[in-house]
Amino acid sequence: MNRIRTAEEEQEYRRKQQHETRLLNETLKGRWDQVLPGLIPGLDLAVERGHQHHITCPFHGGVNDFRIFQDFADTGGAICSCGKWTDGWALLMHARRCTFFEAKKMLVEALGGRFDASNLPVRYVKVKDPDEVARKDAFNKKIVQQIWGDALPLTDDRSAPVRRWFYNRQLHEVRGPLNVLRCHPALEYFTERQVTHTGPAMVAMMSDINGRTCGLHRTWITNDGRKANVESVRRLTSSISTHPIEGSAVKFDTEPHPVLMIGEGIESSLAARAIAGYPTWSALNQNQMTKVEVPDYVQAVIVWADRDHNGVGQTAAAELVARLRKAGKKAVCVIPPFAPAPGEKTVDWNDVLRSLGLEEARKLPIVLQVLEPLRASLN
Structure with a gap:
């Protein structure tokens, strides 16, 4: 029969647990992307693809539904239509259907039985090449400008698919010009860098607190205003480093x-x-x-x-x-x-x-x- 701990012993036990958890959090910050993929099947693909790409959810199987947060290495956070996990603890407990203490045990074992990162491979942080970042930004800006430039105001006769889209959703009293929404008559849809569909799309402009364009949200629809037959009807354009989507x-x-x-x-x-x-x-x-x-x-x-x-x-x-x-x-x-x-x-x-x-x-x-x-x- 287990002996009941005294109040002093209980207090000391809690202090020890809090100290260990604090050490783990300090160790795992910046390393969640090294540790969690070995504990959660299917997560390695999300880490490989990065925060801007959705993958099939490793939990409920939703196609293009799951992605990690931009600060995943620091926090371990991720989001899907089936849930939102603000840190690696929550993600691991959900994935393994375990308690906090069970998750803690798994993390310590993944660290080689220690509360530090001495058993993890040496991590070499890749410094982003400013020229490469500038090239990507220029390319992403060009894509945004091209899509927006080819899209039509909702008042244009050729924007009927978006107007029907609204009508089908009983949005009959959409007031004003809505200049941030347009209709692209024939927007290409890519799957693994191959065009697999071309059709009308509602295009929405995202802007930050200073009014700068941060990206475009696209919804592929049919000519009669219904969801297009594509894998992921809604997509965001790639972000621009100087105009992040966060906060827009x-x-x-x-x-x-x-x-x-x-x-x-x-x-x-x-x-x-x-x-x-x-x-x-x-x-x-x-x-x-x-x-x-x-x-x-x-x-x-x-x-x-x-x-x-x-x-x-x-x-x-x-x-x-x-x-x-x-x-x-x-x-x-x-x-x-x-x-x-x-x-x-x-x-x-x-x-x-x-x-x-x-x-x-x-x-x-x-x-x-x-x-x-x-x-x-x-x-």
Whole structure:
């Protein structure tokens, strides 16, 4: 029979555990990409491809669904439609279905039974060649300029596929010129550097806090406004080192206003815009949602979250709200009133609009509870 530890022994045990965990974190920072692939089957491909590329999820098998974070070597974080893991501990515990202490044991064993990196291969950090970085930036800028230059304003007759795309999603009250959205009549889709599809696409411009273009988001569609038959309907262009995508957004409205609304996907954000009527941005995905940079003139932010079955969308929205409040802004999160249907992963605000209709969506208690006090404070 195990003897129960005294209070002093328990305190000493906890101190030891905390000390070991702290040593592990210090050792693994900058080395998660060396250690985790040996513990999580399939992760090696994600590390090899890098943070800008999606791979088939090693957990649920979603094609082009999983990617590591840009700072993966330091944090071990990754994201997928099936979850978001902010650090290597969370990723390992999810992958191996284990407890924190079991994950700790695996990590120590991977380090050769030590709490330092003396048993790991010597790591030679490759210094980026400035000329190579400049060449890649020039190439990526050219791609962005070419795609955007070939795309057409939504008012053009040839942009009918995007207008039908909106119509099919009951986005009938899309106001204004929406200069950040265009329709490319015949955008090439690449698979392993080979063109495997050419067709219409909705192209969205992403810009940072200073208004600089950071990249383009592309959604391949059909002529009748439905999802194209391609592996990954939505893709981002490669980033430019001087204009990182982190913190940027698709900004439907840029005129200064004390209220700003931020949604996740383009269609969900446009639905929120139709429901509430305030200036709106789209963060595009959960990871971007947490990092959007908001102008100083904005006093209050309404975050229109996705309601995911695994809670990822809600968590991302909550992180943004917490960061904005810490910065001294009023911020609140609005979550769809119903959960995903069986077999579905998420419900966004476009789903709410399509299910209830615009007028009923405007009358939702959760919407009125946020909008009515806000409108009163602005009058």
